[in-house]
Amino acid sequence: MRQRQRTDETDRGILPPDGSTPEPGGTGSEEPDGPGSTKPARRRTRRTRLVLLTALTLLGLGLALVLGSSWWAYEHYTGRVDRIPGAFPTNVPESARPQESAGGQTYLLVGIDRRSDLPTTGADAGGAVQWKPGAQRSDTMMLVHIPQDRDNAYVVSLPRDSWVPVPGHGSAKLNAAFSWGGPPLLIDTVQRLTKVKVDHLAVIDWSGFKKLTDAVGGVDITIPTTTPRRNGGRQWTAGTHHMDGEEALDYVRERHGLPRGDLDRTQRQQEFLKRVLDKTLSSGNLANPLKAKKLLDTVTATVSVDDRLTDSALRDLMWDMRGVRTRHMVFMNAPVAGFDTIDRQSVVVLDRGAMQPLWEAMRNDTMDVYTAKYPVDRLGDTAR
Template sequence: MAAREREEAAGERPAPLSLFEDVRADGADDGDEGADAAGGPAPSEDGEARRRRRTRRVLVWTLVALFALLLGGTGVAYWTVDHYASSVERIPGAFPTLPADKQPTAVPNTGTTFLLVGLDARSDVPTTGTEAKAPAWKAGAQRSDTMMLLHIAADRKSASIVSLARDTLVDIPGHGKAKINAAYSWGGPSLMVETVQNLTGIRIDHIGVIDWNGFRALTDAVGGVDITIPQTIEARGDARQWDAGTHHMDGAEALLYVRERHGLPNGDLDRSKRQQNFLRALMIQTMDAGTLGSPARLTGLLQAVGDVVSVDDRLSNTDLYELAWSMRGLRPDGVRFMNAPFGGFDSTADGQSVVLLDRPAAATLWEAVRNDRMEQYLAEHRTSSDTLGDSVR
């Protein structure tokens, strides 16, 4: 352990950790020097220093689990890299084949931006825990249920997640104006990336495709999540009633929570906030010592990731590991959630209800993402209704 700490102090990246090397189920540190035969600290050991070292190691494992959820298995490279990272399906041809001058210019040293796409359903996803066999896209078979931009700051100390409502009216190349979720159905990941790049002027570095249905397994793997409903929402049509209070949700109930929109006052806008609220709760539960300290729970979590997420084939196993390692200093409160600025509802010529962006406000947000100035943006817009708060319907 001393050798590993010297490597960290020197700024070198240590070899991938064994699952049980640094954190035991009881939270103790197997490798602390100076421990007596009974496992307690020797009289000469500085207790505060030991706690700092243990906190740092637990944080690394927190990131392992957190980025497995957000980035499709990134953190698993700390533990048996090839097995878990290779279980994440890679998507070929995920980016538009356009000349550089037809795409947003990549701004150097401004962080990394992922486009996260959640699907209504992904065909042939098994429920037995084995890997999904269906492709991430088949022409006309799926529409994206959720679109989120995940921007990771260049200093790796913060991350921002911005949701785009599925009914947002946009220009889809080759198809004209339509709801943004149609882009995935018509042209798969590459058309979706092109559409979002045209809308935002942000160069997308990577894409992750998420199967919401598979989040049942992820939720159950961490023992469920706690979600608070601020006020009772009565049943409407097929939508169930949600009673006010804190609910400990298993995977099946959490899936109902993130998919429902017809019983919510603002429909798809409220649903996107629910999805963010769920991801936040899942992150918190993942970071809980009961998950990190349980080999069974952590194993189940990592095994479920490959069934839930696909990423572009530009991300190798080594890339995933190096990204996770670079983010080891990120703290939970450094991850912020928000919706793209809302500009109202409208209807199309054929009577479809659509969501409009507040274009001037959105332009300010896109510029902040593009130039890695999200901390400044959030400081100036912390009271915005588009930013996820503690009270979510």
């Protein structure tokens, strides 16, 4: 009878299932909710735990959405970057091949008028892309060295009028190599000149870069001295100018009336590139989803890379260099001995002796040591 009574009390919630006597404040307790009661405190504790658990759950879901969106953006946009087939030279004699770099990677950055100048189809039966002589034009060539730690970058401009040996064509201006044989001949020429291995090729479409400039709201460029404008236009007056894409492109293509001709033009190109990168990487642009999408759409329509640079390698590069800004970069010109006229052409004469330590530092991934030891023609020192 006593056992049945305890069972009835358990079923009604008066006693716990094990039949033990309830603790004060527990199930079945008749403790009032008065001043000495522990019920309100316990209820507040339960509510606090519930709120914290809900907040952590929402935070976790939000983080998952952000990471998922970021990964989708990486996957989506790296996959949209155009690849250039057959960009590297073949059948290069072993004696002319560059040695492997000790660390880091070196990119050859080329600026062209229109990306449509680059063939994406039309390979012959052997798989080689047919580069049509004269179809491609470039007035911008830069070697961009990214150290192994990927904490900064070194940008070295090669003047387009540099008088150099072009394989199979004798000596000519550097930009003639691109015109005659596209990226393969240009890469072969640069590698034989510098003995630096070009790991990857990146091509900038200047017409697309003009759109990118407009997409970031224009750029501020400071002109140290008043200089003429191309095609007989009005002068570029000294001072800071806010330029849209069309004005900036006109500015960087000017070389007549500049004290150092092609050298000053390469520094203008570097300045333009730096300012656009500054605006593109600014938190205001990247933090706004709509602006970021527009910028990324424009960037992927502006830049092409060689087909050896995979999507995963491109994503790794972007991730590793996510904190690098233009203040971490060093911009400079290749050492120049002077100017000359050869075959009735105005040319730039490179300083072969002064170049050797530079290319050696690039091969050995010691550009920081080089820039600390040698005077370099840095961006901003003599730009006009």
